[in-house]
Amino acid sequence: MTTLAELTTMRVGGPADAVVTATTRDELTDAALAAWETGDEWLVLGGGSNVVVGDAGFGGTVIRAASRGIERLDGDGVLLRVEAGEPWDELVAHTVAQGWSGIEALSGIPGSTGAAPIQNIGAYGQELSDVLVAIDFLDYVTGQSERLPAADLGLGYRMSDMKAGRQGVVLGLELRLEESASGVIRYSQLASAIGVESAPIAEIREGVLALRRAKGMVLDTADPDSVSCGSFFTNPIVGENFARGLPPETPQWLVDDTAVKLSAAWLIEHAGITKGFRLPGSNVAISSKHTLAITNRGGGTAEEVGELARYIQAMVLSRFGVALQPEPVGIGVEL
Template structure:
């Protein structure tokens, strides 16, 4: 039997009752249909970077997708459509695009996991998201058994969210991305990245430079998998940045980082004779705006420092970044979950915010 502690980046988790590896893209649909027809529980595994499985393991069939293949189709408008099979390494795909002089993925360098998992989470970092370049996915539907191409617009993509994460079951077989032929990056959309590059927000830099800067930033936070970095033995960011109403965000301390998720309201032109009627009225706009908060800031302000661990536990907050929970050596899955629950409790008590886990949890509860 195969243990999840050997297959996931946090190196915890019990055994799978049945385990299948698929390397042939043409064989994957048939394997999945056979597994589904058995009526037994099933789980699709990619790179194991966004998955936390309990110590009792998984009483069902695990299909590990290791399919490979990248195909490029030129378009007429100086763009290309890149099709990548689900089992490709995401970071390897980013490196491939940079070497090929294709812009669009450079800010997503260093994200662990497989290509097939990328649309499920709508992965994102440093001002970029998969949704910015995703054209479609090749999808095998669990309910119908049918294979189809689903356009990105039909996937309900949002912050770490997609139709698959909301309950549409099946397996991503491949993704198609539209990238630009350019040695210059997309406009830099994240202040920390701009600072690392010595440039301004909105500027473009060579895609190779952007990728290298992102890798350095991620490594400084323990967010690049490395045998030499104990802080990388994690699922990466354990909690998503919470999204709250503007009214709630206004109740937090003034120095709490926050980002508006709503477009700026358009200016309203009012005839001069009516202008005095607007004096004293609040500006027009949505009844409740949406604001994204910093989970790391909330955790730190709730009194949880980097390197913190519960007494006797082998799980700890990363020494480099409070969003990551690391296995310091021989931890059980329940120790990771216990620390996560403690963090949730502290942030809820201090700020009234419920932090939501980013990884998929199997056999564990928070």
């Protein structure tokens, strides 16, 4: 019996009752409609890089989106239709090789293209919403597939209507890129690593991959720090009044006139939790390279992931009064 530990990058989670792998859009549609008809529980998975499933496993059908395909459509710029199961980073590599700019800073993010809108993936100054035109969505409520414009998806910082509860399956994405072999660098750490503010997109991709490798943020079987869900907490957004009461050295970025973004990594470190930290006897620890990543050091359980996550949240809450929100989706486990 397949376990969720085998299907997820955190490598925790008990057995699934059933696993169906869909390799075409039609198979993905049929698998979802069949699972919905039974009334049982169902879960769509791409690369399993943003979920933590409980140790008891999943008592329903896991539908693995493995449909592939990248097609250029007629339209302004470089309009692409990409199937849900296309591995995200292979898509990025392809677009960079073609000289199409727009997603090069999103290099190295694990997982599938179909999951990219779920939390509006972002890194190094780019977000999916910068280039997303629409998605094809099989709606759980209607059982119909429809094309939803990006503006109707509630996309925000690591958020979408789907992440907030709108149920269904993303069958494919339409993205609009630019025919341009150079890109603008909108992230200061990356600009200083590369030394310029605009660069060939191939160089941006390499620069991002190097930074990510140094943080254990690319999947690498040789790197135990990459056995994770990436960043475990989102950067909290708090009211400007509240932020004024924080210690003056707290890093802060203005989001708008009333809201301020804080660094979750800084808050965790300054709540006394250092890289490599683990609770006594636990097989789950903070990455040795990145304070924001919770990692499975081998033989870890979902319960241990939850325990460490809740401990970190409690420490940050008591030190700064800020409630950290987990970025991954927890299924059958309290995060």
